[in-house]
Amino acid sequence: MMLELRTLSKCFGGVQAVRDVSFAIEPGEIRGLIGPNGAGKSTLVNLISGLLRPTGGEIVLDGRSMTGLRADQCARNGIARTFQNLRLFSSLTVEQNIDVARQAGHDPALIDAALVEFGLTRHLARPAGALAYGDQRRLEIVRALALAPKLLMLDEPAAGMNEEETAALGQSLEWVRDAADCALLVIDHDLKFIMTLCHRIAVMDMGAVIASGDPAEIARNPEVIRAYLGDAGGDDAPQPTELVH
Amino acid sequence: MTLARHQKRGLIGAALLSLILIAIGVLAAWFGSRYQLRLVYGAYVNLLVVLGLQVFMGNARVTNLSHSAFMGIGAYAAAICVTPAATKAISLPDAPWGLAAFTLDPLTSAIIAIVITAAIAALVGLFIVRMTAIGATIASLAVLVIIHSIFLFRTDIFKGNQAFFGIPQVFSLTSIVVLSVVVVLIARGFRESHWGIQLRASADDETGAAAMGVNVVRLRLVAWVLSGIILALAGIAYAYYLGTISARPFYFNHVFLTLAMLILGGMRTVTGAVLGTFLISFGLEVVRWLETGPVVAGVDLPEALGLSGVVLGLVIVLTMTLRPQGVMGDREIEDIILRR
Numbered sequence: 001m002m003l004e005l006r007t008l009s010k011c012f013g014g015v016q017a018v019r020d021v022s023f024a025i026e027p028g029e030i031r032g033l034i035g036p037n038g039a040g041k042s043t044l045v046n047l048i049s050g051l052l053r054p055t056g057g058e059i060v061l062d063g064r065s066m067t068g069l070r071a072d073q074c075a076r077n078g079i080a081r082t083f084q085n086l087r088l089f090s091s092l093t094v095e096q097n098i099d100v101a102r103q104a105g106h107d108p109a110l111i112d113a114a115l116v117e118f119g120l121t122r123h124l125a126r127p128a129g130a131l132a133y134g135d136q137r138r139l140e141i142v143r144a145l146a147l148a149p150k151l152l153m154l155d156e157p158a159a160g161m162n163e164e165e166t167a168a169l170g171q172s173l174e175w176v177r178d179a180a181d182c183a184l185l186v187i188d189h190d191l192k193f194i195m196t197l198c199h200r201i202a203v204m205d206m207g208a209v210i211a212s213g214d215p216a217e218i219a220r221n222p223e224v225i226r227a228y229l230g231d232a233g234g235d236d237a238p239q240p241t242e243l244v245h
Numbered sequence: 246m247t248l249a250r251h252q253k254r255g256l257i258g259a260a261l262l263s264l265i266l267i268a269i270g271v272l273a274a275w276f277g278s279r280y281q282l283r284l285v286y287g288a289y290v291n292l293l294v295v296l297g298l299q300v301f302m303g304n305a306r307v308t309n310l311s312h313s314a315f316m317g318i319g320a321y322a323a324a325i326c327v328t329p330a331a332t333k334a335i336s337l338p339d340a341p342w343g344l345a346a347f348t349l350d351p352l353t354s355a356i357i358a359i360v361i362t363a364a365i366a367a368l369v370g371l372f373i374v375r376m377t378a379i380g381a382t383i384a385s386l387a388v389l390v391i392i393h394s395i396f397l398f399r400t401d402i403f404k405g406n407q408a409f410f411g412i413p414q415v416f417s418l419t420s421i422v423v424l425s426v427v428v429v430l431i432a433r434g435f436r437e438s439h440w441g442i443q444l445r446a447s448a449d450d451e452t453g454a455a456a457m458g459v460n461v462v463r464l465r466l467v468a469w470v471l472s473g474i475i476l477a478l479a480g481i482a483y484a485y486y487l488g489t490i491s492a493r494p495f496y497f498n499h500v501f502l503t504l505a506m507l508i509l510g511g512m513r514t515v516t517g518a519v520l521g522t523f524l525i526s527f528g529l530e531v532v533r534w535l536e537t538g539p540v541v542a543g544v545d546l547p548e549a550l551g552l553s554g555v556v557l558g559l560v561i562v563l564t565m566t567l568r569p570q571g572v573m574g575d576r577e578i579e580d581i582i583l584r585r
Contacts, residue, residue: 050455051452051455051456070455070460071452072454072455072456072457072459072460072461075455075457075458076458080456081456083452083453083456087450087452087453087456088449088450088453089445089446089449089450089453089454090449090450091445091449091513091575092442092445092446092449093251095250095251096251096442096446097446099249099439099442100442100443100446100457100459101457101458102439103458125250127575143457144457146457147457147458
């Protein structure tokens with residue numbers, strides 16, 4: 001068991017954004033995290049990456065407690081992430097963006113291979129702010145790999161990408177899992193993308209995990225269908241079962 | 246140690262800037278009058294201040310307004326150590342802690358001045374680097390006022406607005422040109438170092454930098470103290486040439502002047518710091534000449550005292566309006582000459 005969350009909670013004032021979330025991610029696993037807007041997915045990622053302090057519960061990575069560590073400490077301990085709204089260093093070059101994250105234990109050959117995999121090699125000397133949107137998203141992933149992560153969390157990596165790009169991203173993420181030997185936690189709204197990519201999926205609603213299982217189980221779960229597709233789903237809405245391949 | 250691409254380019258850039266600084270010094274030494282030499286020396290002192298300012302402001306992108314006070318600490322600390330005890334017996338008869346009772350050589354005095362300035366900068370920095378950008382700027386203004394007040398009212402040590410005289414003249418134009426070359430190398434080296442890049446990353450996106458393992462608070466403190474050390478060097482160079490110092494040159498007018506230099510040239514680059522310093526130094530001499538109401542092309546201009554203040558203010562307002570990143574923006578000198 002690599003990452004373990006034990007009854008993790010976060011309150012903002014009186015609002016319980018994350019409520020007693022417990023789950024574990026195994027090494028090499030690709031875990032999906034889905035749920036409607038405001039379900040607490042991004043808050044959960046912010047808690048695990050140290051950008052927010054939990055109001056209760058524990059985060060354990062490889063047997064060591066990460067609870068209460070600052071974001072930079074979490075990052076140096078192997079918890080890497082990307083952001084829903086990109087957070088690149090726009091005045092620095094692509095190469096320098098990666099250099100910022102480089103840790104003593106990272107493998108330079110892996111970064112070179114990742115640059116090839118994500119098609120960024122020819123942009124190395126360009127300012128990150130001048131890249132096309134899709135390239136900026138891909139750079140965030142390569143940059144996170146320079147932390148030599150044990151866990152890489154991706155917050156809506158396919159946002160703004162077309163179907164073709166999304167499919168290519170899915171394959172690249174499987175490549176990342178194998179090449180970097182890390183576990184992935186992927187948030188996305190694209191159910192097809194998540195169901196194809198992930199081994200197991202956790203579903204959040206109102207701050208709590210309401211279901212967990214493999215893609216087929218999730219697609220059958222009536223609570224998931226209600227929470228995720230909402231009452232307004234109607235007859236036209238795609239049923240999760242249609243999305244499983 | 247292998248250098249990254251941008252570090253190799255940085256070395257070329259620093260070498261080019263050094264050549265320019267040496268060339269200006271040589272030209273001044275050949276053609277300048279005694280009075281002009283003093284002005285050029287002053288420009289080099291201001292260059293050191295602006296470079297010190299750039300190390301923190303340009304990389305962390307947090308505006309600092311206390312820099313002239315740290316220059317003053319360096320100047321006074323060196324002056325108190327290096328001035329002969331016989332002179333101090335007359336000028337500082339009431340000095341506490343035996344400050345008037347000893348004389349040190351210039352090098353030892355300079356080292357002590359650097360250590361004292363760095364220690365005070367570290368102490369102040371512990372508070373400054375934890376604040377938001379605007380908070381840090383306002384606090385730095387408060388630090389300027391506090392330090393200036395101490396200079397003014399501890400007349401037994403600093404003589405306030407009266408002249409602290411008798412400092413031996415140990416520096417020449419050559420010394421400050423050499424010093425400015427060294428400081429350009431330090432500033433450029435820091436900018437292109439791993440820490441410099443991490444600090445610039447945090448200025449682009451603080452949250453993103455933290456998530457990439459950057460300890461923003463610690464890096465800001467490193468830059469702040471390094472900036473303080475360079476400001477101490479500027480103060481020492483000032484005292485070691487003029488022989489006389491007082492509290493006034495380390496206060497708001499000087500803060501404003503050097504800030505205008507950095508803003509005009511562009512705070513993000515070392516090249517911008519150098520360019521802004523020389524543009525304003527030479528520009529102000531023209532303005533000062535205009536202030537006297539000269540006859541230009543047959544037209545007898547009126548006297549216009551205070552014009553230099555107006556011009557400096559306009560430089561800041563116009564730069565911030567039309568080109569907030571300064572003349573150089575993100576470009577160093579080698580980015581203009583070499584291909585990207």
